Amino acid sequence: MSHVVMCHGIGYQYKHRETSLTEWYGALRTSMSDAAHPVPEPERVSAVFYGNCYRSLNTKSAGTDDEFADIPPLRAGDVRDPVESALLDVFAQGTEAPAPGGKGATQAALRRLERSEALGRPSSRVVIWLVRQVRRYLDADDTVRACAQQRFARVVTPDTKVVVAHSLGSVVAYEALCAHPEWNVDTFVTLGSPLGLGLIRERLRPAPGEDGGHTWPHVGRWINVAADEDPVALVKKLGPVFGDKVEDRLVVNLPWFDPKRYVLGGHSVMRYLTTGEVADAVAEALRAQKR
Structure with missing residues (x-):
């Protein structure tokens, strides 16, 4: 109903x-x-x-107040899929944070997203984890x-x-x-x-x-x-x-x-x-x- x-x-x-x-x-x-x-x-x-x-179903953690406690320590080097890289770049372009100098493309995009007030300043591991979810949904395999x-x-x-x-x-x-x-x-x-x-x-x-x-x-x-x-x-x-x-x-x-x-x-x-x-x-x- x-x-x-x-x-x-x-x-x-x-x-x-x-x-x-x-x-x-x-x-x-x-x-x-x-x-x-x-x-x-x-x-x-x-x-x-x-x-x-x-x-x-058996990977759910219990007894923690941190909803991101089970996210692995992902870093820029873990972003190898071209779709994930492209998504990071596109989302970073939409932020208000300035682009850092002297960084690789993936690292620069992550830094902008980490500094974004619009996203609430997520850590790089959270950013990668979330972008990976988008990529996985769209992945035909x-x-x-x-x-x-x-x-x-x-x-x-x-x-x-x-x-x-x-x-x-x-x-x-x-x-x-x-x-x-x-x-x-x-x-x-x-x-x-x-x-x-x-x-x-x-x-x-x-x-x-x-x-x-x-x-x-x-x-x-x-x-x-x-x-x-x-x-x-x-x-x-x-x-x-x-x-x-x-x-x-x-x-x-x-x-x-x-x-x-x-x-x-x-x-x-x-x-x-x-x-x-x-x-x-x-x-x-x-x-x-x-x-």
């Missing part, structure tokens, strides 16, 4: 579905209440969780994509009217919505989406047509919300890429740095969910359902 389905992005490998849903629902409830919209009941909101598709798509299909119901997806989750959701014309989803809301990046688009399923055009997902409305400060959503407007029907909304997500959590930067899903644009999009989709 889920009317609203949410889908997370990168960095959820050591989190869980219920705890993530509680955080997301709390932020959405706040924004909808602030905007004086009716707030959907908790049982009407569900989440797609594919974080543990990236790991075996990896199992992550199939696992994530299977999870998505399990959560959507005939009552689902709006899908809200953040970061890499917007790629997962786009592919799922394209693959299921039988679903009744009316509205697709993307937050901090990298779908505008050529590196991402050329690896989508379905693939771009011969003219470079992209398939429209099986929804009536697509609202894309991007923060000016978000380096992941480097291409702020998806309309020129996916068609004029995309409703692009630009917001401000000022960074809030907490040494324990990188996620409070401009790319933060919590920042996005508390915007009026997201509250309005969800409320309008739920109102349309009742007509």
Whole structure:
């Protein structure tokens, strides 16, 4: 009976579905209440969780407050895949941090991303780990994509009217919505989406047509919300890429740095969910359902 389905992005490998849903629902409830919209009941909101598709079930650590404790000590020399290198370079170009001098390309990109307030100053090992998750989802030889798509299909119901997806989750959701014309989803809301990046688009399923055009997902409305400060959503407007029907909304997500959590930067899903644009999009989709 889920009317609203949410889908997370990168960095959820050591989190869980219920705890993530509680955080997301709390932020959405706040924004909808602030905007004086009716707030959907908790049982009407569900989440797609594919974080543990990236790991075996017996590698979860316990008894630590550091959500990144199990990330290996990755360094610039560990970035050997050309897609990972290209993603690092693209995301670094979108940051406000100055380019360091006298560094190799990968090292320079990592330094810029580490210094980015918009991302919350993540360590280089976290940056590499997150970029690797994007690359693995897009890798045709990896199992992550199939696992994530299977999870998505399990959560959507005939009552689902709006899908809200953040970061890499917007790629997962786009592919799922394209693959299921039988679903009744009316509205697709993307937050901090990298779908505008050529590196991402050329690896989508379905693939771009011969003219470079992209398939429209099986929804009536697509609202894309991007923060000016978000380096992941480097291409702020998806309309020129996916068609004029995309409703692009630009917001401000000022960074809030907490040494324990990188996620409070401009790319933060919590920042996005508390915007009026997201509250309005969800409320309008739920109102349309009742007509």
